[in-house]
Amino acid sequence: MEEPNFFDKVYEVAQQIPYGRVTSYGAIAKYLGAARSARMVGWAMNNSLAKDVPAHRVVNRVGALTGKHHFDGTNLMQQLLENEGVEVVDNQIIDFQRHFWDPAKELG
DNA sequence: GTGATGACTATGG
DNA sequence: ACCATAGCCATCA
DSSP states (O other): OOSOOHHHHHHHHHHTOOTTOBEEHHHHHHHTTOGGGHHHHHHHHHHHTTTTOOGGGEEOTTOBOTTGGGSSSSSHHHHHHHHTTOOEETTEETTHHHHBOOHHHHTO
16 A cells, blocks of 8 residues: 555545535645645545545535536435535535535644 | 646636 | 636546
8 A cells, every 4th residue: 555645635534524514625625735736626526436435525615516417316416415404406505604614624 | 758637716807 | 797717736648
């Protein structure tokens, strides 16, 4: 095994997102010290789909389910979030800030 | 080694 | 307010 890659770190953070909470790509990237690599976080999420990572809890900065079309169904991501008590309308999380979970703040 | 790509974000017109 | 462009940086062809 080698040192944890960027992706591995993203997985760890994503796995620590509490139930019913969400975060943004930028927040994770910032926690990892690569705030400008938010895209990498999203990409890592794509890899995480095959892992035990709650990728549906990671959305963009405005709480929009930009990655929903990476899931099997068209509304699977939304269903998962709603199942956790997160209100989602038109592919966007309602009261995003209330559900927001900042790893940089919660973990350190 | 170079170029292209991406589930983003910030800024400018 | 909306659309376009730039920056960022890790991975792949």
